[in-house]
Amino acid sequence: MSEQWQQPQDQPQWGGGGQAPQQTSGKATAALVLGIVSILCVPLIAGIIGVIIGGQAKKEIDSSGGxxxxxxxxxxxxxxxxxxxxxxxxxxxxxxxxxxxS
Structure with a gap:
């Protein structure tokens, strides 16, 4: 009895195509962390870098097509x-x- 189990043909097949899950941009995460650091520790250095990386992240996300x-x-x-x-x-x-x- 070496029967292999097969799903009946009238049942829908799951796990086929579809869209991959959306990933969060690493630059967006870095911009958020730098923004928080700019308020807490080193405002000018982290703030300037955060503005630059945040702008790059927004452009990258907009051009990624979702x-x-x-x-x-x-x-x-x-x-x-x-x-x-x-x-x-x-x-x-x-x-x-x-x-x-003084």
């Missing part, structure tokens, strides 16, 4: 990076003003 996701992460990274840059500039202005007022 293959890549994470545009919201990239946008959040850019926004947080700009906030970090503004925070860094404010700290520098206050430090310079404090140095001259």
């Amino acid at each position: 293959r890549l996701g994470g545009r919201g992460m990239a946008q959040a990274g850019v926004i947080l990076s700009w906030i970090g840059i503004a925070w860094g500039v404010l700290v520098i202005i206050l430090a310079v003003a404090g140095a001259f007022s």
Whole structure:
């Protein structure tokens, strides 16, 4: 009795074609991390790099034809990076003003 089991032909076949799952852009993740770091630690350095990488990530995602996701992460990274840059500039202005007022 060496019968092989076969699925009846009237049953739908699963796991065939279809679209691959959407992947998140690595640059989008990096932009978000840099945006957070720019607020917490090194505002100017991480902020500038975060804005650049976030812009690249958005272009990469838009040109991928739906293959890549994470545009919201990239946008959040850019926004947080700009906030970090503004925070860094404010700290520098206050430090310079404090140095001259003494």
